[in-house]
Amino acid sequence: MRVFRDAGHLFRLAGLFAVGTLSFFIIRAFLVPRSFGEYGHYRGAAISEIAAHPIRFAGHQTCETCHTDVAQTKNSGKHAQVNCEACHGPLAKHADDPSIDPGKPDTAVLCVRCHAASAAKPKGFPQVDADQHSNGLPCQTCHQPHNPAIAAGGAK
């Protein structure tokens, strides 16, 4: 075969090329995560890793399984739509272990956060100028936070 005479360098090159291609696929198989491409051009396992993040807000359904009395008071008043942790803060730890004391929220900060009068707030939303409204008395003197109507009574 005249064609293949003196063609040794070509075969050596072809062999080198084959080895290179093979090692590319072997290295690639090791480096690309197994779940890459499972749903698209990304690592599919990332989805369950993100979903494994710990929960901090237990959710009002969880609160209401134990605190049925408070839920009843709250749901009969103007704060029915306000979830427990909107004021009490994230309490998943307390829900997991009720011996953890969640502490009482500070009404001096809490009430005005929503109810301080401001022209920027929607007109129908109940707002007061705290100084004029109560002369410095704490809100819960007259309003019970779980059912704020005066008729429902405040802390005595």
Place this chain on the structure above:
Amino acid sequence: MTLTRRQLLILLPAAAVAWESLLAGTPEASPNYTMTEHWWSMLIDIPKCIGCGNCVRACQAENDVPDGFFRTWVERYHVDDWHLANPQVISPDGGKEGFPVAKEDEGKYFFVPKLCNQCADSPCTQVCPVGATFIAPDGVVLVDQKYCLGCAYCVQACPYGCRYIHPEKKVADKCTLCYHRITKGLTTACCEACPTGARQLADLKNPNDPIHAFLKTHSVQVLKPQMATGAKVFYNALDGSVR
């Protein structure tokens, strides 16, 4: 220890199987959740927002968002008469501690809570060079922080400014729509903490979700519709001055 050829040939496939299971990664975190049955979105009812900042604080507590960075924040708009193109917008510390009192003034005020719009044609996922950010099969735009290089291309690409580079992890971070909560049947932390119901998580694939009735009966808009991002955060009564 000496290995015969026979032993080696038996051991090799066994080792390969072990390696496969090692690479397969962590098991499903939410076993009763089927991604393809959901298409998540959010509804924001602007006339209900009072600018209390509960959502911003809840988000930071739930998702360990570092100080000075925001996955959600609240802006207060003040539009003077007809000057729609020049609204005065403030968002002190993302509205985390509320807003300064506004006196009765000319023009109108309103609050606009913002978060990742979970775009169906998201610019941020399109530009990622390594496949570290993606739209999950349930419509939530997520970041694989183990894969992210921190090149910040996506931070530039987001037209809504919803992404940032985490100051410690040095990778992209953003709203996950509380993915760890919604896959377990809970609502997001911001919706849980909103006292007026101005924010509501919605599942567009659930025919019984109240969002369908709401969308039929209200003037609803998304942010920057001209950018065709397929944004899935719907704003009720959105003013034309909002950017």
